[in-house]
Amino acid sequence: MSDISIYDLVGKRVRLIEMFDDPYPITPGTEGLVMSVGADVISVKWDDGRSLGMIYDVDQFEIIG
Numbered sequence: 001m002s003d004i005s006i007y008d009l010v011g012k013r014v015r016l017i018e019m020f021d022d023p024y025p026i027t028p029g030t031e032g033l034v035m036s037v038g039a040d041v042i043s044v045k046w047d048d049g050r051s052l053g054m055i056y057d058v059d060q061f062e063i064i065g
Helices: none
Strands: 013-018 031-037 041-046 051-055 060-063
16 A cells, blocks of 8 residues: 555545455455545445455555545
């Protein structure tokens, strides 16, 4: 991730690169909007209609907007 704080992600668009340790992961390349940030979970409303959190420092993503 870039030099921004994890808490600055709320309202940003992200693209998933890879999600680990989830039995039904989001497909890599899917984009979504960060809705909230907790201690280690970034909650995302994905463009495919799903809502699923990413684990900070585990799942890989990029900020796209």
